Amino acid sequence: MIEAVGLTKRYGAKTAVYNLSFQVRPGTVTGFLGPNGSGKSTTMRMILGLDQPTSGHVTIGGHPFRSLPNAPRQVGALLDAKAVHGGRSARNHLLSLAQLAGIPAARVDEVLGVVGLQDVARQRSKGFSLGMGQRLGIAAALLGDPQVLLFDEPVNGLDPEGILWVRNLMKMLASEGRTVFVSSHLMSEMALTAEHLIVIGRGQLLADMNVKDFISANSADFARVRVAEGVPERREKLTASLTEAGGQVMSEPDGALRITGLPLPRISDVAHEADVRLWELSPHQASLEEAYMRMTQGAVDYRSTADQKAGLQQPVGHGYGQPDHGAPQPQVLEAPQQNWYAPPPPGQNPYATAPAEPAAATADPTERDTSEDAR
Amino acid sequence: MIELDGLTKRFGNKVAVDRLSCRVRPGMVTGFLGPNGAGKSTTMRMMLDLDNPTSGSVRIDGKHYRDLDEPLKHIGALLDAKSMHGGRSAYNNLLCLAQSNRIPESRVAEVLDTVGLTAVAKKKSKGFSLGMGQRLGIAAALLGDPQVLLFDEPVNGLDPEGIHWIRNLMKALAAEGRTIFVSSHLMSEMALTADHLIVIGQGRLLADMSMADFIHQNSRSYVRLRSPQQERLRDVLHEAGLIVVETGGGILEIDGATTEALGELAAQHQIVLHELSAQRASLEDAFMQMTADSVEYHAHSDHVAAPPPAGPQWGDQWNERTGGGPAGTGREV
Amino acid sequence: MASVPAVLTSEWTKIRTVSSTVWTLISAFVVTVAMGAALCALMNSQFDDLPPAQRATFDPTFISFSGMVLGQLAMVVFGVLVVGTEYSSGMIRTSLAAVPQRGSFLFSKVAVAGVLALVVGIVTSFVAFFLGQALLGDHRTDIGAEHVLRAVVGGGIYMGLIGIFSMGAATMLRSSMLSLGILMPFFFLVSQILSAVPGAKKVARYFPDQAGSKIMQVVPDAMNSGTAPYGPWGGLGILLAWVAAALLGGYLVLKKRDA
Numbered sequence: 001m002i003e004a005v006g007l008t009k010r011y012g013a014k015t016a017v018y019n020l021s022f023q024v025r026p027g028t029v030t031g032f033l034g035p036n037g038s039g040k041s042t043t044m045r046m047i048l049g050l051d052q053p054t055s056g057h058v059t060i061g062g063h064p065f066r067s068l069p070n071a072p073r074q075v076g077a078l079l080d081a082k083a084v085h086g087g088r089s090a091r092n093h094l095l096s097l098a099q100l101a102g103i104p105a106a107r108v109d110e111v112l113g114v115v116g117l118q119d120v121a122r123q124r125s126k127g128f129s130l131g132m133g134q135r136l137g138i139a140a141a142l143l144g145d146p147q148v149l150l151f152d153e154p155v156n157g158l159d160p161e162g163i164l165w166v167r168n169l170m171k172m173l174a175s176e177g178r179t180v181f182v183s184s185h186l187m188s189e190m191a192l193t194a195e196h197l198i199v200i201g202r203g204q205l206l207a208d209m210n211v212k213d214f215i216s217a218n219s220a221d222f223a224r225v226r227v228a229e230g231v232p233e234r235r236e237k238l239t240a241s242l243t244e245a246g247g248q249v250m251s252e253p254d255g256a257l258r259i260t261g262l263p264l265p266r267i268s269d270v271a272h273e274a275d276v277r278l279w280e281l282s283p284h285q286a287s288l289e290e291a292y293m294r295m296t297q298g299a300v301d302y303r304s305t306a307d308q309k310a311g312l313q314q315p316v317g318h319g320y321g322q323p324d325h326g327a328p329q330p331q332v333l334e335a336p337q338q339n340w341y342a343p344p345p346p347g348q349n350p351y352a353t354a355p356a357e358p359a360a361a362t363a364d365p366t367e368r369d370t371s372e373d374a375r
Numbered sequence: 376m377i378e379l380d381g382l383t384k385r386f387g388n389k390v391a392v393d394r395l396s397c398r399v400r401p402g403m404v405t406g407f408l409g410p411n412g413a414g415k416s417t418t419m420r421m422m423l424d425l426d427n428p429t430s431g432s433v434r435i436d437g438k439h440y441r442d443l444d445e446p447l448k449h450i451g452a453l454l455d456a457k458s459m460h461g462g463r464s465a466y467n468n469l470l471c472l473a474q475s476n477r478i479p480e481s482r483v484a485e486v487l488d489t490v491g492l493t494a495v496a497k498k499k500s501k502g503f504s505l506g507m508g509q510r511l512g513i514a515a516a517l518l519g520d521p522q523v524l525l526f527d528e529p530v531n532g533l534d535p536e537g538i539h540w541i542r543n544l545m546k547a548l549a550a551e552g553r554t555i556f557v558s559s560h561l562m563s564e565m566a567l568t569a570d571h572l573i574v575i576g577q578g579r580l581l582a583d584m585s586m587a588d589f590i591h592q593n594s595r596s597y598v599r600l601r602s603p604q605q606e607r608l609r610d611v612l613h614e615a616g617l618i619v620v621e622t623g624g625g626i627l628e629i630d631g632a633t634t635e636a637l638g639e640l641a642a643q644h645q646i647v648l649h650e651l652s653a654q655r656a657s658l659e660d661a662f663m664q665m666t667a668d669s670v671e672y673h674a675h676s677d678h679v680a681a682p683p684p685a686g687p688q689w690g691d692q693w694n695e696r697t698g699g700g701p702a703g704t705g706r707e708v
Numbered sequence: 709m710a711s712v713p714a715v716l717t718s719e720w721t722k723i724r725t726v727s728s729t730v731w732t733l734i735s736a737f738v739v740t741v742a743m744g745a746a747l748c749a750l751m752n753s754q755f756d757d758l759p760p761a762q763r764a765t766f767d768p769t770f771i772s773f774s775g776m777v778l779g780q781l782a783m784v785v786f787g788v789l790v791v792g793t794e795y796s797s798g799m800i801r802t803s804l805a806a807v808p809q810r811g812s813f814l815f816s817k818v819a820v821a822g823v824l825a826l827v828v829g830i831v832t833s834f835v836a837f838f839l840g841q842a843l844l845g846d847h848r849t850d851i852g853a854e855h856v857l858r859a860v861v862g863g864g865i866y867m868g869l870i871g872i873f874s875m876g877a878a879t880m881l882r883s884s885m886l887s888l889g890i891l892m893p894f895f896f897l898v899s900q901i902l903s904a905v906p907g908a909k910k911v912a913r914y915f916p917d918q919a920g921s922k923i924m925q926v927v928p929d930a931m932n933s934g935t936a937p938y939g940p941w942g943g944l945g946i947l948l949a950w951v952a953a954a955l956l957g958g959y960l961v962l963k964k965r966d967a
Contacts, residue, residue: 033535035534035535035536036504036506036534036536036537129411131411155560155561156531157560158560159410159411159560160408160410160560160562160659160662160663160666161410161663161666162411162560163560163561163562163659164659164663185530185532185533185534185535185537185538186530186538186561186563186564187535187538188561188563188564188566188567189561189563189564191563192563224652226634228635228638228639228642264601264649264650265603265649268647268648268649269647272647277638277639277642278638278642278648278651279634279635279638279639279651280634280638280651280652280653281648281649281650281651281652282599282650282651282652282653283650283652289535289538289539292535293535293536293539296535296536420801420966420967423801423804423805424804424805424808425801425804425805425966425967426966426967427964427966440808441808441809443808445711446805446806446807446808447805447806450805452805454801454805455798455801457797457798458797458798458799458801458802459797459798459799459802460722460726460793460794460797460799461797462726462727462728462793462797463722463725463726464725467721467725468799470721470725471718471719471721471722471725472718472802472803472806473718474714474717474718474721475714475715475717475718475719475803475806475807476714476806476807477711477714515802
């Protein structure tokens with residue numbers, strides 16, 4: 001259990017973390033999210049006693065980190081893969097850490113086995129790839145078999161198998177009743193790993209809730225409906241009926257309807273009443289990324305320009321390069337809200353086939369209408 | 376368009392890339408996947424003529440790299456965030472690249488603006504964070520407004536806003552008809568970005584197909600049904616000779632039938648459905664399935680990069696859980 | 709083909725936008741001039757205490773260049789860093805992707821940096837000469853005297869060539885640290901020590917610095933520097949051969965090896 005109460009950190013005039021209070025509970029993987037510069041690293045460093053809070057306090061299992069008896073056996077952390085003396089072998093690096101904490105040397109070989117570094121244990125870590133360095137850092141975190149684990153961007157540099165392994169490792173550690181606190185920028189990865197989220201922006205708490213609740217709170221769940229092909233009027237008719245029943249209906253690039261505000265059984269009933277046969281009726285939740293983007297809007301310190309195309313499309317006048325590629329399609333890049341809605345299904349990327357088409361804001365019944373008499 | 380023809384690279388007696396032949400086509404984002412040590416980086420370096428192939432060749436728009444007149448105007452690459460002189464400012468790093476290919480100086484400010492580094496343009500790139508270094512590398516790739524772009528792990532170090540931005544940038548560049556080739560280890564990210572996949576293992580081509588085909592061929596897909604008339608529905612499905620798996624919570628899973636067929640079947644028998652959705656495994660599942668199937672790769676996989684053989688118990692049970700394709704990750708064709 | 713003027717412009721931008729260029733070249737100048745001046749002042753005051761043999765072969769031109777023993781090390785650092793930072797920063801991949809013709813890339817870089825090194829070398833050489841002569845009092849010589857102009861210009865060329873030699877060596881070794889680790893002890897210690905060891909002397913006088921520095925002597929075998937079977941121009945020729953070999957080696961390594 002990690003507990004922060006009124007945690008505040010100022011660097012001169014700049015407040016990095018302001019009045020942050022949260023609890024990281026044991027038994028679940030808790031994700032720690034926030035844009036660059038939001039104070040995530042500072043918070044992590046304060047948890048580990050590396051930075052001193054300006055005010056407030058943070059405790060691990062009830063004690064501040066610095067007064068923990070034998071901290072390495074209670075808290076393990078992966079902060080930076082490069083925090084290793086490159087001239088030392090992986091095994092000696094861990095051995096020196098183990099000796100410092102009074103951990104038996106046998107445990108060193110154990111954790112080397114766990115992270116899959118046993119074959120290179122005696123090589124100097126200078127020659128390690130980023131992924132291997134990451135595994136070594138994870139080994140160091142696991143060394144004391146601690147109840148509380150902190151990981152900062154743990155999948156950095158790992159290959160797909162390594163990523164899957166780390167994800168499963170974290171879930172496994174949590175299921176053993178440990179406290180697992182993970183910070184990451186990879187929303188899609190976080191959605192698969194964390195059960196609980198703590199989100200901060202500009203040093204303040206934005207959210208502290210379950211992942212599912214977070215997504216539901218920050219974006220709408222929706223249903224995707226496809227009408228049997230053949231008679232276009234049916235789709236139009238269903239759209240009208242659903243709108244009448246209180247739903248919002250939008251058109252998807254492949255002709256399906258996206259419906260918000262109506263539960264699936266209700267949609268089924270409306271379709272039945274309208275005498276429309278369905279070829280698909282599936283529930284969807286928006287992506288964590290979309291929910292996150294909505295929540296942190298305005299809390300981002302550091303942004304790319306919205307109209308990247310200006311840079312790409314304006315070199316007219318220099319007469320170099322290949323200026324003859326199609327007309328500007330600013331919609332795609334300017335990422336209006338609609339574009340953040342559920343990423344297109346794999347292989348059905350709307351940008352690839354119809355680049356200029358933003359996810360339509362409203363159903364357009366004159367287009368692609370296909371339905372037929374049914375049921 | 377990038378064409379690889381029998382591309383081979385040996386380091387001593389180790390074959391890093393083995394007779395690789397494929398085409399990276401314009402107008403879409405092509406993902407380049409493979410486990411660590413599969414030869415991805417070596418292949419990308421040979422594409423840029425940084426490594427000499429042992430045999431075979433790479434052509435960029437029909438030409439060998441060394442024959443390209445001012446290559447930055449044809450192909451831009453982000454290989455490694457650490458590919459600039461740290462003691463030079465971001466602006467000057469780009470300026471010397473621009474000058475070497477006779478790209479007007481005004482373009483430097485443009486690409487810096489595109490990647491959001493205008494405010495730090497005059498600062499030495501030594502002090503840049505990983506994410507800022509990545510943005511500088513992307514700026515360098517865009518400098519010559521090239522038709523072909525290579526990105527190696529582009530989202531490394533970027534924050535969610537940056538990841539979102541680079542993904543949309545790559546898609547937009549592809550939509551303009553450019554050739555976009557992206558290598559990444561992040562399957563979940565790749566699933567959102569790429570239209571086409573080239574997968575290699577042990578230096579050999581394992582797959583060269585669309586994302587949808589790749590997932591379809593390498594994982595189980597099924598249709599999920601829910602109905603208030605579950606008993607009747609099950610009978611009807613049995614009559615039609617379909618295998619039904621009940622997973623609790625009133626959910627039926629059916630293999631080997633399309634949502635269209637099942638929708639028609641339900642309509643014929645006047646059964647109300649509360650859910651009719653195709654479930655597909657994730658790209659990650661498909662990728663794991665494929666690389667596990669590749670025997671050569673497996674025999675080779677038991678060195679450093681392999682998952683810990685000592686602790687299969689750490690992973691096994693979760694593999695099973697993720698293998699089923701949980702709700703929300705499934706998408707329909 | 710990449711346009712050579714474009715690559716030259718690019719290399720000039722590279723050189724002028726890093727601070728190491730400025731501080732290595734300034735140190736080369738300051739160290740050479742200051743140390744030369746100090747020795748000249750010392751010689752002037754202690755000339756009468758010198759052994760007769762040294763007094764007989766006293767070379768006022770050569771003595772004003774004695775700072776080059778240390779000053780050339782700064783030139784070595786300059787030459788090494790010009791090439792070595794491409795490798796240590798990872799810039800080499802970006803550079804070669806922009807200019808895939810290895811020859812155009814290397815020789816444009818060497819041309820720009822080499823011309824700069826030669827210019828700084830010649831300026832240094834002239835300043836060191838005039839300042840040294842001013843401090844030598846009665847023992848001075850004159851720029852118009854026989855062979856003196858050759859020695860002064862030669863001193864500048866020597867410094868420039870040492871810089872270019874270092875660029876070639878760094879291209880072969882592909883690392884700043886490794887190159888400095890080999891070249892610095894070589895020029896500062898190994899070459900000096902071997903030239904004092906009777907047996908090794910015959911080999912040592914064909915080393916780039918031993919051979920090249922003959923061009924700076926007005927009096928043959930000045931100050932017990934040892935006899936050589938070649939004249940000043942022959943010595944410079946030997947140094948040029950070393951430079952050519954280093955550049956050729958560097959070019960071949962760059963062409964053959966993976967970046």
